[in-house]
Amino acid sequence: MATGRFVTDLDRGDVMGPVDYTMSRFVVREYCHAVEMHQPCFQGIDAQIAPPTLVHLDKLRLYKHACPAGTGPTARLHIEYDATLHAAVPVGVPLRVKGTVTDRFMKRGREYVLVHIDLRTAGDDRLLIDYRDTVILAYKGKDDAAGGEKS
Amino acid sequence: MSTRFEPGTQFRLPPRPMTRERMRWYVDIQDTVYYDDGRIHPQPPTIHDDDAYAKKQGLPGIIADGMISTNWILSLLVDVFGPDAASRGRLRTKYIAPVYEDQVLITCASVASVHDNEQGETLYQLDVWCEDDTGKKVTVGEARVHSAAR
Numbered sequence: 001m002a003t004g005r006f007v008t009d010l011d012r013g014d015v016m017g018p019v020d021y022t023m024s025r026f027v028v029r030e031y032c033h034a035v036e037m038h039q040p041c042f043q044g045i046d047a048q049i050a051p052p053t054l055v056h057l058d059k060l061r062l063y064k065h066a067c068p069a070g071t072g073p074t075a076r077l078h079i080e081y082d083a084t085l086h087a088a089v090p091v092g093v094p095l096r097v098k099g100t101v102t103d104r105f106m107k108r109g110r111e112y113v114l115v116h117i118d119l120r121t122a123g124d125d126r127l128l129i130d131y132r133d134t135v136i137l138a139y140k141g142k143d144d145a146a147g148g149e150k151s
Numbered sequence: 152m153s154t155r156f157e158p159g160t161q162f163r164l165p166p167r168p169m170t171r172e173r174m175r176w177y178v179d180i181q182d183t184v185y186y187d188d189g190r191i192h193p194q195p196p197t198i199h200d201d202d203a204y205a206k207k208q209g210l211p212g213i214i215a216d217g218m219i220s221t222n223w224i225l226s227l228l229v230d231v232f233g234p235d236a237a238s239r240g241r242l243r244t245k246y247i248a249p250v251y252e253d254q255v256l257i258t259c260a261s262v263a264s265v266h267d268n269e270q271g272e273t274l275y276q277l278d279v280w281c282e283d284d285t286g287k288k289v290t291v292g293e294a295r296v297h298s299a300a301r
Contacts (some may be wrong), residue, residue, distance in 0.1 A: 075197075085241065
């Protein structure tokens with residue numbers, strides 16, 4: 001078990017959470033403002049739902065919970081987002097998120113970490129999103145690509 | 152009667168430069184979401200908003216968080232299909248090239264297949280991507296949208 005310290009320590013089988021929280025109207029609006037999604041469904045003009053991409057920040061929520069010492073010696077490089085949506089994420093409803101490190105391996109000199117995140121309603125345990133996230137832990141190669149993530 | 156999109160139909164958003172501000176907005180939103188107290192919470196220096204830190208990490212300069220392009224793709228899908236695109240289905244994106252400051256991105260989707268299911272939904276499978284203004288793809292992926300009968 002490698003939780004309890006740095007994100008870079010995480011290893012296959014580690015479980016992060018569960019963590020309970022409620023998606024607020026403010027968070028949805030502010031997130032959508034940041035990524036320029038101004039559609040009425042996110043702005044709360046009628047019923048408000050959360051963009052499913054917010055599940056990526058659930059990973060950071062789980063990191064903070066499971067790895068209180070922070071990122072570790074190297075920045076991460078986010079290389080893949082893969083979310084299956086089972087239902088719209090409601091606003092103002094208690095949610096429960098849990099993460100599992102499903103793999104950590106070396107490939108062509110780079111260290112990959114795969115995390116599976118499961119987002120459900122806390123009250124009735126209804127699956128909303130299952131999300132697979134892939135990062136490279138260190139990327140000091142000049143031809144490395146992609147979307148980099150955090151400090 | 153709703154529009155039915157046939158395979159080969161393409162959708163594109165207007166070009167957008169990946170400005171320093173856009174990169175920083177995604178940095179600042181992360182702790183803002185976490186603390187959820189109605190205020191903006193900036194982060195310590197990151198590879199997305201601090202040139203010196205990015206160079207220390209081996210990069211030529213700041214690069215965009217890949218989730219910005221993922222969100223632009225989601226936004227295109229919601230523009231086309233409505234809230235259904237954010238409710239059921241799948242979105243997978245892979246970041247295949249870094250996006251540097253002021254690089255211009257065009258967000259695209261193309262219908263790969265379409266069929267109706269027993270629940271009366273139309274299921275669209277799409278190829279999705281972001282390309283720069285030279286046509287080079289920087290983000291690629293796929294989406295499945297369950298479009299409800301209207």
